[in-house]
Amino acid sequence: MNKGKWFGFRFRIHILFWVVIGLAVLTGHFLEVLTLFVLVLIHEMGHVAIAKELGWTVSEVQLLPFGGVATMEEAYATDPLDEIVVSLAGPFVNVVMMGLSFLCWSTGIWTEEWARFFLVSNAIIAGFNLLPIWPLDGGRIVQAILCKCMPYRRAVLLSMGASTVMAGTMLGISIFEAQISLLLIAMYLLVVNIQGFVRFPYQFFRFLMEKYVRQPEEGEVQAISVQPEETVIQVSRKLRRGASHLVYVQGTGLLPEEKLLHALLFEQMHDTEVGQLV
Known part of the structure; x- marks a missing residue:
């Protein structure tokens, strides 16, 4: 992975990102694929901007072949409502850009074809990220709501359990429908949630330590x-x-x-x- 440090946090690009870019060049879709990754990056920067406004420490932004992930240091013991606000910031940016695409089309700056591509791309990114599967924005929102209603340990294990089931269901659908892109996404989400269960004792210790400090x-x-x-x-x-x-x-x-x-x-x-x- 390529690594760099921008604005006080690490920025990483997964090696498969460059593979996707190479395939886009070979198939003549470089501009479209590059636009999608730029939109994903802007989406993640929406999370970063609100997190920093709330005083959180952003440790890393990672660009994956099919999305991005922003890692926050204060995502354990802070108010669940703050987590919801941070999670909604990314999709909100996509909604704003959807409005921008309509404005550029209506004023003649963009062609209808390009404006439609830009609008649909933002809608897909926002909609996908709002799926209730951790660590997507929707999954983080669900987990934050559960944390507001029950003890932290129970809320996290319940949300991860539900996310694992949904990721497994997505994997089964992708295999049945022979959707390679959906298969890769489902496998990633499933692996991340399984790793989440394995690492939860460490995460719970971090939660307790942050509570003590805060x-x-x-x-x-x-x-x-x-x-x-x-x-x-x-x-x-x-x-x-x-x-x-x-x-x-x-x-x-x-x-x-x-x-x-x-x-x-x-x-x-x-x-x-x-x-x-x-």
């Missing part, structure tokens, strides 16, 4: 009621994204979230009963 910033406070015999690790699985918690240990008292996380992350008290921490 304690002074989180405004919303939620109460959790637990039994005194529940362990520190069991209670940590009930924590939600974008909020701090007061843990009410029944019959014992209140346990601040900071103390719970410190015991888990720095004192290795995973299996200690929370009743002993009050």
Whole structure:
């Protein structure tokens, strides 16, 4: 992969991108394929712009043969509503460009054929990214909504499980319909979600660590009621994204979230009963 660093984040181009460009040249569709990749890049920059406006750290933008991915450092413990806004920014940019194509056609700047190609391309990019499959924008939105309704661990595992099923279904359809491009996309999404399950223990640790670091910033406070015999690790699985918690240990008292996380992350008290921490 080609790597570079622009505007404070890494920019990577997958090697298969150049293969696609080469095939486009050979088949006489270079301008169309190049336009699609530029539109994907602009889509990703929409995410980057809003993420930076919210104070997030963008670590990488990767251009794939069939799309792009922007990686944000703060995508774990921040408010789920911020995640929804960032996820919608990319499709919103495509909608704006759809309006631009109509304007350029109506004023005679573009031909009807080119304006239609530009409009349809943006519609496909926006529509595809809004599919409810993680890590697409739609999948991130679904996961953020679930995080608003339930503990982080359960929300992520549920969304990834649903995404795996949908990616597998897409794979089956692509095989039945003999659609090579859809097959490659479905395989990529399926592999990414399987990797997500494998890496989730690390992701969950990142979530807990970010919550501990962000304690002074989180405004919303939620109460959790637990039994005194529940362990520190069991209670940590009930924590939600974008909020701090007061843990009410029944019959014992209140346990601040900071103390719970410190015991888990720095004192290795995973299996200690929370009743002993009050």
